[in-house]
Amino acid sequence: MIQHKEQWLEQASRKIKVPAELIAKAFRDELEGSPAMDAPLEIPDIMDITYKYSYGGISRFFRELRDNRKLYGSRCTQCGKVWLPPRINCNECYAPTKWVELGDTAEVMTYTIVYYGTSTFFDKVPYVCAFVKVKGADTLIMQNIFLKDIRTAKVGMKVKIQFKDQRNGDMGDFWYVPADDGHDHV
Amino acid sequence: MNKVAIVGFGTTPFRARWIEKTYYELAYDAAKLALEDAGIDKKEVGGVVYGIYNELFERQFMPDVYVHNYIGMGLKPSVRVATGGATGGAAVFVGWTWIASGLYDIVMVLGVEKATDNYNYTVGHATPETLKAILFSGDMTFENPSGLTAAASYALPLIAHIDRYGSPTQKQMAMVAVKNHKNAMNNPNAQSPKLLSVDDVLGSKMITYPFKFYDNCLYSEGASAVVLASERVARSLSDTPAWITGVGLSLDKAFAGERDDITVFSSSVHAGRDAYKMAGIKEPARELDFAELHDAFTGAEILSYEAFGFCRPGEGGRLIEDGVVEMAGSLPVNPSGGLIGCGHAVGATGVMQTGEAALQVQGRAGKRQVKGARKGLVQSIGGPATAWTAALLVEHIDQVKAKSLIKPPAGSRRKRKKK
Incomplete structure (x- = not known):
């Protein structure tokens, strides 16, 4: 179970640049339910790179x-x-x-x-x-x-x-x- | 060149999401099934060719490295192929060259994709984010900013084709959607088996003009593997190996606006010609018993009939209207259900269709068996606006040589157990 839910949401929101309430909605089961230990565990993630690209x-x-x-x-x-x-x-x-x-x-x-x-x-x-x-x-x-x-x-x-x-x-x-x-x- | 045969095939079901497996866990399942089907141990594999399309799907660059480790291939030779939607077919092409050249006797070709770990938090599902990951494959300077999608990149040549020939019509395309969803009902690994009517397709919502919802394949997750072998090994493993008698690979101009004729899938024309020439096929419509085509969109299947010479340019729509490409027709297309019926687990798709073609010519295709199938064509299309095509001819050949002349490789079991 996720500890310190508010902090987890805040950190996730900063990391993937998505509002915390949308993340809360997507992770409702993990935040509020009690998934089994072997249930698939999902994580919020993002892959981004900034450029100073030359034409x-x-x-x-x-x-x-x-x-x-x-x-x-x-x-x-x-x-x-x-x-x-x-x-x-x-x-x-x-x-x-x-x-x-x-x-x-x-x-x-x-x-x-x-x-x-x-x-x-x-x-x-x-x-x-x-x-x-x-x-x-x-x-x-x-x-x-x-x-x-x-x-x-x-x-x-x-x-x-x-x-x-x-x-x-x-x-x-x-x-x-x-x-x-x-x-x-x- | 040495002869090359398919001696094993394994696939996971294609699904909207495999939440319970990672891409390397899916790859393991396909590898295990393919090795079992071939009746060999992983130690006997000379090398592995991986087909994995999109790094952003897998959330991993060089994902093949981690698959290779996960399936225990140690220090064996390995290379990854990434040719967009054509990844699977092109991976089989490369695997074929490894055996045809005499380098190795047994090569595994393993395709895998996790397309729906992407997630759009605003709409609450994967698709728009999956499309975004794909759009990075359009030229980043000149094409990505226009909001192109994979469907749009197929629709552009198609609309020009419709403008020139008046076909395919919306109804002809809908008939392809009905056929492929229906064929998938005979395939236990398919994602979208469905009995639809033409009106169901025509009444579904517009996604990218002229493609309605059911004209599109769905993104899938899954893994497929085939085991390829040299003649010496193939004969020792199987009484009915599926021979790959022709291969072709072509990459068209990336900017479709530079092509001579935007209405033609030129890479399919070229890859098809090469594969036909190698296999000695002169009249494909008469000589082929079936085809597994890259029906990412219904209209693409119809334009592919024309590119591969099943009919003349502009006449593709008639083949579906006349029932030629139906299961009961003279040239059934996508008995597996194709991408529309099975789903499109990009890197795995072409490998799956190659494996399906092998099952057909081996008479092992179960409820989707095309009666008397001996020769089939497999097509994988990819890249911006159908730039890439890999074409493979999969064939049954009666054994003419005495088996006793061929020595089995050390350590391999002589015959696969009959299923």
Whole structure:
């Protein structure tokens, strides 16, 4: 039986970053019942690591997004293919690429609607994940499409880029909205 | 290359949760069953290949090290395979190479996964946290932030396919869900045996468009092991070894947006071609007696019919409508119940399906036996948007060589006791 229940809950809450009352609910049997000595014993735990992650050669892509509201791809100096997601070298030619600014518009090549998300996105459903072909790029990139009516999502839909006001230098800095939609979705 | 046979199979039941066992305790159960089935002692095992997918599921990096110790494999050679959902099939592929190369005579391939020790305290169950653990497999810079899920990564190629061909329809997918839940009723180790109607599936709640609840496999916990052997040993252990006559492994571009055709499971096409070529299969729809496919989602099973040449592109939905892939059809798919019926204990799944294929060609599959099954295909898909496929051809071959020509290895019992 757990001794000093309040302290145990407080420590567990600090450790796994979950409110004590939710932990109390999950561990009700262990806290209040009298499980047999051989009954499976569960523990609250978490695995987390903090980073100071480097974007390496594609750092400029995220600086342009964050500082200039611009979307860049990278063009192979040999075959001319424009990559998005960008890369500093072409894996077909094994040659370097050069930065190239891409258009604001794109076409939805395929999509799905997520109605049941991961813990991180649980409160954001439903939302659209799509592969879009950005004007000027030769590959497709995965991005979210914001729609007033989620059921209007379709393959072939023309969309335009929209930037978040507070940008952090990550893929969450932009998304797409219908190209013919004049309204502000931010 | 030396011939490779499956001479033993053991699996725990696949369950929503094995609260009473750790991953290494589950692995032990599967190892013990597989060794018993092969009729050998663990001392005779030359090496072990582990299939374990997700460190965050197991709450342990390098989990294979602890399994190896727990099942008493001492200083034997060992390597872990982690290829997403394809982990099990790819682990069998690696085990196959260890024997085909002549390195070892007996190799155990052991897959295990604990998927539901994760827990979301807000909703009070595992799933959203399990999905979160999986999402770390999507490219962390470009794909993870979009809120992609495993289901979404299959839905993206599928929606493009539906847009091009008008199929599979929601109803065709529901028919696959009905079939696989029903087939699982003949499998005592399955997590989701159920008699459903097409309307039950169509009426279940939308999870990830176009997949309804019953179109999805469930996350499982469990362990499965197969014992592979060289021809010399296999002949001495069994009158009916299940031969792995073809193998293929392919890894497609990780960013699906870079692929030539997003509607095709290209890694399955390539792995399938290699496996067919090795096994001498030219007309899979005619020559195969059954298949164990990676039906993580109903639509994925249908696209796999096309990738493996059971039909032409765009015609997969017709195979379920025409009953071809039903138990009574000419090419039953997932007699075990597949992932939808059995559950998806990721690292174990492909090993389980390989073992199930062995049971089929050995005529040991009980109530789920496909009559006269001699050749079957096993598929394991994994990675972001079906990047990986491992394909295996499991076959019954009549014994042509005189058994007396083959010497049993020292220390092994001559024949498995008939069950």
